[in-house]
Amino acid sequence: MDGILFYTFGAIAVLASLLVVGQRNPMYSVLLLIVSFGALAGLYVLLDAPFAAVTQIIIYAGAIMVVFLFVVMLLNVPREEPAPPGLLAAARGRTIGTILAIVLAVELVWALSRVREEWFRPGEAAERLTSVREIGVALFTKYAFAFEVTSILILVAMVGAVVLARKEAADERR
Amino acid sequence: MPSLNHFLVLSAVLFTIGTAGVFLRRNLITILLSVEIMLNAVNLTFIAVGRFLGTVDGQIIVFFVITVAAAEAAVGLAIVIALFRHRDTLSPDAFMSLKW
Amino acid sequence: MLLTLIVFLPLVGAIAALLAGDRSGRRDGLVRIVALAASLVVFALSLIVWARFDPSDKASEFQFVEHYQWIPSFGISYFVGVDGISLSLIVLTAFLTPIALLSSWGSVKQKVREFSFFVLALEAGMLGVFVSLDLFLFYLFWDAMLVPMYFLIGVWGYERRIYAAIKFILYTMAGSVLMLIAIIGLAYAHYAATDSYTFNLIELYKFEVPAHLAFWFFLAFTLAFAIKVPLFPFHTWLPDAHVEAPTAGSVILAGVLLKMGTYGLVRFAFPLFPETAHAFAPYLAVLAVVGIVYGALVAMVQPDMKKLVAYSSVSHLGFVVLGICAMNMQGVQGAVYQMLNHGVSTGGLFLIVGMLSDRRHTRLIEEFGGLKAVTPRLVAAFLIITLSSIALPGLNGFVGEFLILIGAFRWDWRFAAVAATGVVLSAVYMLWMFQRVNYGPMTNRKNTELKDLSTRERWVIAPIVAAAILMGVLPAPFLRPTEVSVQRVVQRVTSRQPAVVRGPRTEAPAEARTPRTEARR
Amino acid sequence: MADFAAVIPMVIVTLAGIAALLAEAFRQPGERMPIGGLGLIGLIGAVVASVLLWNRDASGFGAVRADNFALFLNIVLCGVGILTILLSGQAVDRDGLPRGEYYSLMLFSIAGMMLMGSATDLLVVFLALEVLSLGVYVLTGIKRTSAAGAEAAFKYFLLGAFSSAFFLYGIAFTFAVTGTTSLEQIGTALAARSMNPGILMVLAVGLLLVGFAFKVSAVPFHMWTPDAYEGAPTVVTGFMSTGVKAAAFAAFVRVFLWALEPMREQWVPIVSTVAALTMIFGTVVGVTQSNVKRMLAYSSIAHAGYLLVGVVAATAAGKAAILFYLVAYAVTNLGAFGVIALMGTSDRPHDYLSDFAGLWNRRPALAAMMTVFLLSLGGLPPTAGFIAKWYIFTAAIEEGYYWLAIIGVLTSVVSVFFYLRIVVMMYMTEGAPEAPAPRLSLAGVAALVIAVAGVLYLGVLPARVLAIALDSVRTIF
């Protein structure tokens, strides 16, 4: 059962991701990515991480992707422009990129398929992993500092996004 | 239950798809999406590894990664908007004035 | 304190000159005087050191020593002192700098305060090189001194000055950075062997560098010095730098800078790695004698006076290197003496050429001719310096060359034999040039109105001429301070070399040792 | 409460950033507020805090350690910040940059850098990296009228995001092998089974290396550097070329020379190759540049190579050498970029070689200071750059890496060539007669004077700083 689910979700994730990358219309790309994220959320459930799965759906697919969609619509460039003619370098770049990607895939797959499960010694019972409480406690004790740092991170991102994206008129204020 | 290898390999494939996207697409937004794919692939690794180590740390790290991804997306999209203002295009090939 | 004063006073003078001037150049006169005064004070101080230096073999090797911790964690200290060899070169430096400054009064009209600043900064750097007894300190000065020279060539030079300046600095740096590696490596080797980090030259003298390292270190040191000397075939920066440098720059470049290379060989390369030096000396000597002949031959056909003098330096410095390679009393002492001679005579030649070029704005030999009719004094000075350069007995050049040849001959007669041809060749190129410039009919109308030496120029050239004669007629006072020092260097090097230096075949008469008190009839 | 001691300096800087933001928010339109001053106060406060924490070895939250190494870095970074703020005033006014956001982002970035240097947990390193990166990305593109700025920001951002994905993947593998992100535990875990690092761990090392190599702009991860440096406002370029590099190297040292020390044999070949390539590429490509900022970008690539030599030759001296080099490089490079920044006018940055022609005649002091900085970059005595290189090469030679040292010195000779091209322009070429004499702000000049003083101080009397650097690495490794 788990195996079927794994392959189903995995196939969806890979397929959707491939389509994201193979898609010329950014709008579709965003939507397909949401599909991919959904599939990943399924895998998270499979890995006894329901909280992560929920977060994935709500924050990632729900919030972040919406921002993307929002920007795509704001800028209103539905389709990618065709490659400028004669841009041989770009074409060559694609080829090189593809080759490199394949090589990387081979390397990673080769390496990761050699990983042995025996290397990992489960420390805690699996059911504790699913406990939101456990996560919450850890997040606000062990990871409290990191948590605080993220607040600064988000503040920076916020200020930065505002600075970069706001309209010129705002500058009149100085 | 699929083994850890399965999840790791899957994440590797997704990661590679993400990297490939950076090269193949000529649209800034899609490129940003490709980076998101990469981050998600890493997330999968974290959760899988955390599961097999039997610790919640993996999930918590994913939580942080999602935050980072959000922050990056915000700044990245802001930059894309700024770029679009200057050139009216989203093709990365249009932005080659700085070179050599 | 005296040495520190000598080294840093030029720097103080440099800053004073900078402050004395303003951007408009209205106070250039004051700047010039400040700079000249500073350099003269340094000269006076150097004479004091000379006078108070104890040349006897009972005195310690290095005198006026100052030793302060500087970067203790690396055994780097501010460690200065002089022996007879460096003393001579300090006096030479301090002697030539005021002359160079004075000579520039006529030719440098732009940015005088910066010019004075760089000349004095250069002097500080050169003096620093000669007094340093710490390898780190030495390297610091060695490299730092490139910068002012670079500016002197690049800003106040002739047409291709920028090319020449960059060539100068890159060429010399390329050599010296490898020496930097060797210095660090040497200090580390010492650390590895004795567990103490030191760049102290005296300590390192005592240290026997492992052979495989010594080989590379010696090469690195020697490459740096060979480029500076410049030894054939590393000399091609020199003609360019000389030709394009302003007169004062050329004077200092030829007079002092090149000696840093030969000084380095005597002070560092040979004593630090005696075994390797012994093995390499013949090869170096081959380069030296090739340089002697080659430099002379190429000098012969130069159409540009400065270039000719530049190539003559290659030839003359070949003698110096040959003397050092011989590593015996006469060879090294001759080499040290020849360093001084070359400073005086080539410095003088550059001054003369500079004066001609100030007047005519050309340095091509063919542009001149028959000058003796219009500028007899200038030509007279020119003649004496020319003769000093071609080592006429009675003038300074002879003493050095003769000692070097003796030293070289006792080491390996073949080198001396080839080197002796330099005696002919130097006469050929110098006299040919002298004749084409000064003799013959006045063919170029532009030369008919040339002015003879002005009062200032007389003051510039007179010390050079005086030195050339004095050092030729009375070399003993200049030789004596170096005697014990050279002896120690030779001793230090040869004591760790396998072969014993061959003495005269028959026993030397006892007279040779104690002639000083011989009664005069 | 003890936990907090370790983060006091960062907190102070962060608070200063927030204060700057608030000040901007409550500013009346048109009102001039000394927001930079707030930043200065915060940074000075952080310096004071760091000094007070010296030798305390405070640590907190299991993720931060204010050991002397970190504190040394804190002080350097605060110094970078102070000089940058002093230099910024003119550019901010001239280019109409959003003042509050500018200073606050800068302060947040500095806080991120400080955190990166102090972090003892890979996750925190990653978060700190993101904080400082996001701040710098935005600063790069902060001049909204500049298309080049936007382009630079975009390239920097995209490649940065790309590389941090790799970095993160590396963290994931490390986590997989050791089950933790704490550097200390990673080190212990690796040491325990150091004989068989496992295939995952080498992947982890490689990917972590990519992340750091990107941030320090090592070849072949350097490509963003010239473009970002050229496009960013000059002051920001100076800031990121020094601050980011310092922070990244600090974390690099902490991760690789501490946690991953047991893996040394695995990564040394890679790092030394990268170091050699970086030195060569940076200098060689710098030779033909005509834009000074771009030229200095390549120079900063080359300098990253020298620093990597220090990482390879990681004796105690080597680590101290890295610290010293960072200080020397920071004052020097900030000075150099500061001069370029002061040369700019509102219509154009004046960053081409030809813009320097005859500067000596127009602004002799500026030209002289630039010369000092360039000589220091070239490693000529008696400047900081010379001592720094000396120290790095000493470390290399001690560990027997003669070949790296030789490449290092030879490339620095080549680099002197292009630094001197600027000198040639300033001193040996006549400028256009109508070329304006740059207008200098008092704060900017003060910053430059401080930088010159620093360069010369470190060049002539380096013993004290060297001793402190040595002291700060001894406490941790």
Next chain:
Amino acid sequence: MLALIPLLPLIGFLFNTTLGPRTSKRVSGGVATGLMFAAFGVSVSVVGRMLGTADHALEQTIYEWIPSGDLNIPFTLRVDPLSALMILIVTGIGALIHLYSTSYMHEETDSEYARYFSYLNLFAAFMLVLVLGASFPVMFVGWEGVGLCSYLLIGFWFQKPSAADAGKKAFIVNRIGDVGFILGMLLTFDTFGTLDFQKVSAVAASMPVEMTMGTLTIITLLLFVGATGKSAQIPLYVWLPDAMEGPTPVSALIHAATMVTAGVYMIGRTAVLFSHAPITLDVVAVIGVATALMAGTIGLVQTDIKRVLAYSTVSQLGYMFLAMGVGSYAAGIFHLYTHAFFKALLFLGSGAVIHALAGEQDLRRMGGLKRDLPITYWTFLIGALAIAGVPLLSGFFSKDEILFRTFVSGHRVLWLVAVVTSFLTAVYMFRLVFLAFHGPRALPAAGHGEPARGHGAHLHDAPASMAIPLIVLAIGSIFAGYVGVPHALGGANRIESFLEPSFGVHAPASHEPAEAVPEGASAAHDETSLELTLMGVSTVVALTGIGVAAFFFLRRRDRAAALAQRLSGIYRLLLNKYYIDELYDAVIVKPIKRLSTGLLWRGVDAGLIDGTVNGVGGFVRGASSVMRRLQTGSVRAYAASLFFGVVMILGYYLWR
């Protein structure tokens, strides 16, 4: 006291360089000449004092000159019989020539006049150092110093390119010889550990005679190279004829009487060394006689009055070397001494002619001057007779001594050549006399405007200041030989015994003493008769030579022209001095210049070395412009680069 001898002329030099140009000719010339006479006086008294000492030597160390380790060269002067003779010649004849110059150079401006005398004084000073120097280096000071003065004086009229060229040539050719001298010194020091003549001789005297190439042979050969340079012997004689570009008194003093004999003097000074190196002696003799013959033949056809004399000088110097080469040092020095008189006389006489003709030097434009210039003519004739070897004049004694010594030393072939040369000497000298002073007055050549002034009705004979030296020297040319009247003529050959102490610890050793000088009374008797016979031969030869000259150049000048026509090949060869100058130019000078310019300068220096240096720079620059193209500006290329790095690093780890 000893130091005073060179010091006096040096003072004159200093005076004339500093104050001279601003004083009148009377003062500058007077000071110079006066000091020379004073030096002569001092020399006489020094020689007197020297003769009073037991070992016939005086020494003075002035100061310590070059001290360096076991090498110590004090500046020591020493006078012994050999140098005594030399200082007398130098100061005596020098003083006369100074006197002569006061009027000869009178047409120069004040400053040029002073310059002339300063050079002349400087020359005298150096020459005196040369002969007084007690060690090789001190001698070398004088040796090169006189070369310098020669250079300056030959090029005195520097505006004439030929004069400047000649001066340079003289100096450079001399320098070539000096290399030999220097190397000889080096080897001497290496061998003996000292450079003092006395000490070297003392050690060398105890060494065995080298019958094969040994150290002493090499030393002496090297020294002899030096001598050939200074004394204008094959192959380095080429500078001397050109040196005639200088003022005539200079030719008389430097290029006839004193400087050029320095080589001979030097061999005399190091006689002990040469005596131990028979191979060298043979070389010296052969070179000497070959030079004598070659120069004599060239002298036959030259048309420039001074050049004839110059070749004659070369030839006579060859004689001297012949004497040295057969081990008869005293004879060589004796000839040096007499030659100084008559050659100086001849040069000064020719100077008087040139002076009278306002610079004309071409024999073909002279003739019949006997009537207008009686003093010049008669003194010149005495000189010519002396050099030709007419009996009872000085040249006769010294030349015959040489011929006799050559003969008895067994060098019969050399003797024969020397006799032929002596015939030639008589011929060319009297050709000169007859062409210049006898016959019809030649017409001034067309287009040769200036000499017309001199060829006018009233030619002035030498004024007093020129006549007195002529007369004094003429007297000397007659009687100087009487200090060396050979035993065969009932004389005591006093000069030989006088000089003997200078030539070594032992008697001058001919290398075949047993054969050449049989011992015993009967042997002495045989020798006397042999000597008388040889004297007869050479007298006949000399007189025949004069007769031949009289026939061709006094009676039948057309025959001379016809002969030249008939033997035009040889004539042209001789006229062009065997094309030696051209040969040197083509074989040595031009190739070196071409080598230096084409191969060394443009090829090696600019091409190879600088090419390499610039090539490295160019390579870096080229690499730079290629590598910067990698930075395409495309963000995807950048990502590719980054990606490439990742792949490589992971690949490295996985493939290891």
